[in-house]
Amino acid sequence: MGNVYVFDHPLIQHKLTYIRDKNTGTKEFRELVNEVAMLMAYEITRDMPLREVEVETPLKTAKCKVLAGKKLGLVPILRAGLGMVEGILKLIPAAKVGHIGLYRDPKTLEPVHYYSKLPTDIGERDLIVIDPMLATGGSASAALGALKEMGAKSMKLMCLIAAPEGVERIQQDHPDIDIYVAAVDEKLDEKSYIIPGLGDAGDRLFGTK
Numbered sequence: 527m528g529n530v531y532v533f534d535h536p537l538i539q540h541k542l543t544y545i546r547d548k549n550t551g552t553k554e555f556r557e558l559v560n561e562v563a564m565l566m567a568y569e570i571t572r573d574m575p576l577r578e579v580e581v582e583t584p585l586k587t588a589k590c591k592v593l594a595g596k597k598l599g600l601v602p603i604l605r606a607g608l609g610m611v612e613g614i615l616k617l618i619p620a621a622k623v624g625h626i627g628l629y630r631d632p633k634t635l636e637p638v639h640y641y642s643k644l645p646t647d648i649g650e651r652d653l654i655v656i657d658p659m660l661a662t663g664g665s666a667s668a669a670l671g672a673l674k675e676m677g678a679k680s681m682k683l684m685c686l687i688a689a690p691e692g693v694e695r696i697q698q699d700h701p702d703i704d705i706y707v708a709a710v711d712e713k714l715d716e717k718s719y720i721i722p723g724l725g726d727a728g729d730r731l732f733g734t735k
């Protein structure tokens with residue numbers, strides 16, 4: 527079964543508090559989401575392989591390390607996942623970005639897959655699938671399933687806030703996938719919003735409500 531990693535770094539937790547606050551406006555919300563995404567990416571990329579190189583300092587030859595050039599890919603789940611991409615690209619500017627469009631039908635709560643455009647070599651890349659909210663887990667599960675069908679072999683799921691129900695769903699449907707979050711909240715409400723959560727991530731990012 528996949529592991530769940532909760533990032534308790536003080537900077538992540540501090541910023542998440544202001545992301546949750548209903549009085550945080552669109553501009554600040556966007557900035558904070560990107561900042562937390564960047565900090566989470568820093569933690570997630572801990573296992574990136576390095577290779578040794580030699581470099582001439584002004585004084586001596588030094589044996590040093592550089593990234594081994596493993597291919598990465600970011601896959602934001604539209605729309606809200608877009609809000610985390612810029613922050614991650616600040617750390618990993620060469621990463622390719624694929625897009626997968628899914629929304630949760632407000633009546634049935636079922637995910638509707640409406641778009642995808644991925645790098646042609648997704649099978650060779652380590653993918654980070656990004657969505658701020660893991661609520662029922664339906665959208666992320668469908669996204670991971672669709673990506674596997676399209677050839678993805680190595681994926682991590684990165685979310686800001688998860689509900690226990692969403693974590694369970696991913697562990698059941700995709701036991702091979704590790705989940706990285708800033709918080710696992712209490713529960714879902716009757717409309718399957720995460721409680722306490724942060725409200726509707728897409729609407730808060732894009733100012734649509």
Ligand SMILES: O=P(O)(O)OC[C@H]1O[C@H](OP(=O)(O)OP(=O)(O)O)[C@H](O)[C@@H]1O
Pocket residue numbers: 603604605606607628629630631637657658659660661662663664665666692718726727728729
């Ligand atoms: O775990 P689930 O129950 O599937 O819910 C989570 C999904 O809901 C939100 O997207 P939404 O449907 O609001 O689309 P949007 O990003 O376009 O606003 C969120 O960004 C997730 O993709």
Ligand SMILES: O=c1cc[nH]c(=O)[nH]1
Pocket residue numbers: 606659661718719720721723724725726727728
């Ligand atoms: O709490 C929730 C649940 C699903 N989608 C959101 O944006 N927020």
Ligand SMILES: [Mg+2]
Pocket residue numbers: 606726727728729
């Ligand atoms: Mg939304």
